[in-house]
Amino acid sequence: MATLSADSSVHPRDAEAGWPLYAVLFASIGIVVGLIWDISWHRSIGRDTFWSPPHVLEQVAAMVAGLSCGWLVLRQTFARGGKPGTGVHFWGFRGPLGAWLCIWGALMMVTSAPFDNWWHNAYGLDVKIMSPPHAVLAWGMLAIEVGAMLMAVARQNRATPREQRRLSLLYAVSAAIFLTMHATVLMEYAAFPNHMHSALFYEVTALGMPLILVATALPSRLRWPATTAAGLYMLIVLLLIWALQLAPATARLAPIYNPVTRLVPPPFPLLLIVPAFVIDLLLHRATTRGWGLAAGLGASFVLLMLATHWWWSQFLLSPGARNYVFGADQWDYSARLDAWRYQYWNLAGGSAPFLRGIAIAILFATATSRLGLWVGGGMARVLR
């Protein structure tokens, strides 16, 4: 049976300063912006160093997350004579659960650096986004972003009515950043319009997106939380598309088949706002949170992704999208430009394998939606 300690009268805000949440959100967005910028750097300039601007942004962001959360832990542990506040115990220290995850993520990012350096010496400089040391780095980044979500949701869950809207918005921002990170990690498989007539695109997006959207929506006090998060994700990517294209860039590695003059932007964001809106709608109306709801959420997600991206990709591959606003048809310096850039990729076997792939995607989305309901239910109860 739970017991109240003698100092339960301590107000949460007395024990947990507000600025670390903003610091962690800044770190979280710095990491994802740094990552997208870094990918663009590799696609446009090619050559980098440990001190290239995107790397510095990522390192500073990790330091901000680690140090601000470290300060929070020290404050909760040692300030006020060691009285328990809003934290959880960890090896004799106390701090918010999200802060511990941020510290863990920062350490994970630090650990990945010597491993990544060894990897470059052993197997060559990066030509792919995903490699085992980059996975370690990505787990660290994701941990910081989940940590930011947990810090935001915990504050929202115990907020006064006056604070609630602001904190719910901050939670939506943290979820949007996580969504952006997830979409970026999947860029090689599910980002370019050329992917969008392939079943693989729907299978890959079904593996993570429903979980994030559903887990975001359940604990939020906003009316349209998944829609808000998806909209913010699109806004983050669009702002980066528009900003990166303004920066001059010259490729510095041979062979150069496509002499770029500006940083190559990421592909146009996925139209997640459409399935996210329906996820919000279904969650408003749901009376139970079992497999039935998960199946509805999963099927809706995949079918709406299919309905929107099937035709949207046709526009993105058309001359109408080849401009500053949509940023389409911009390719790496090493790409030999040819007809492939206006074609759909991975089209194999006709309609039967495609439909089978869509069915598999619905199964994936159902499973991840169910997981999202479970995770979201848990997050709705997080108070520390």
Added chain:
Amino acid sequence: MTRPLRRGLGLALLVLCCSAHIGSPDAWYQGPAGPYDVLIRVQPPLVVPGIAAVEVMPAHAGVTRITAVINRFDAGATPPPPDVALPLRDRPGWYGTRLWVMTTGSNSVTVTLEGTAGSGSVVVPLSAVAGRRLGFARGLAGLLLAAGLVLAAGWFTIIGAAVRESVLPPGEEPDATRRRRARWVMLRSVLVLGAVLTAWTLWWRAEDRRFARGLYRPLALRAGIDTTAGISRLTLTITDSAWIHRHDAAWQRGRRPRDASELVEDHGKLMHLFLVAEGTRSAFAHLHPGSTDMVTFVATLPPLPPGRYAAFADVVHASGFTETLTATLQLDSALTRRVAATPTDPDDSWWTGEPARALSARLEDGSRLEWLRPAAPLIAGEEAGLRFVLRSSEPKAPELYLGMAGHAAVVRDDDSVFIHLHPLGTISLAAQTQLLARLPAGRGHSMGPRGPADTLSFPYAFSRPGNYTVWVQLRRGGRILTAGFPATVETGAGR
């Protein structure tokens, strides 16, 4: 150590340390770059993509700017902006820069000098291949293991704290049930973490296997003796499937890509074959087998003593990629008795005897070749100072041999290092010509080799410590003269 074991280790090193040139990856060039004379050393990366170190020493004063740029052999792509070479602090007179090598195989490094005499460029062919697998250093492995254990322990603690306390209102203490549940979830999370780590390790292993499959291996070569014509003929057959099926697109699909462009002549020969007697190094031959199908190469066997020989065959591809194919050959006395009266190729040469014990060796025409070796010991990784002078009482001048003032072959005692040198350096003139032909006019200049001289200088750095033999060849009075010198190389700070 037994001889077979030593030999096995040598062959293993061949596989592990091989570059397109056996055990000598660095490209050296000594010669003109427009109006300037330069010495250039390019250290290729050990894996590709990787970073090459370019070092340039101009022989003239008045050079104000040195740049270097690398491009794929076909130069079909726009080159990146050149990198400026800066003075090297620890090596007066040298300038250095680093270039990113992104393409496996043949690459061209264009070095440009600007100064009071105007501008001049030279193209240095660079064969870049991945030649080794890197192990984990013990210190790094320990560091990462420690970090991994701390992170794993931290992960379990966070999971436990999440279940135990995260949903409790501030100030409330978890009860026994919640604590027990937290422990149970932590235990289960061990399985989850184990599964994630297993999947991650399998991924890493798959990447490692893919890398190992892509490691460079020279084309497989088999050496033998054919006596069907009544004389002993040396036959070398490229048995590598990648070469046999080089025109078969269907066969190549899904297989490891490798440079299989046709062979081109270097100094007018398709293949430069060096036979080196194992053990005593008491015999050496420099032959030029001919071929009609680019698969089987034939040369008449010179009068070499019976024994076991290491065969090193230098070939140049049309891409500019150079490689040394290796084989071994057993010559018994029956075979060596049936040698032809005249060689197949007039430029074939051979030598028997013992490598010189001193720095001066007697040549067949009575003259002497002296190694102007510095007093300091030879150090691996540092410019070796392979400078030789011909001493003779007759005023007969040396002549060009295969278009060069001289040739040298360097072989380590376990055959794990072999290089064929010219005063021009380690680079192949044919490879340079192939690369230049693809460059837009004026991008790089090639100058013909220098004329014959009494003094020969071969730019080179021994790649590893050990015992070596250096054979030097020159032509004088129509005769090809050969001298062998032993060399002991000590450990240095080389790579």
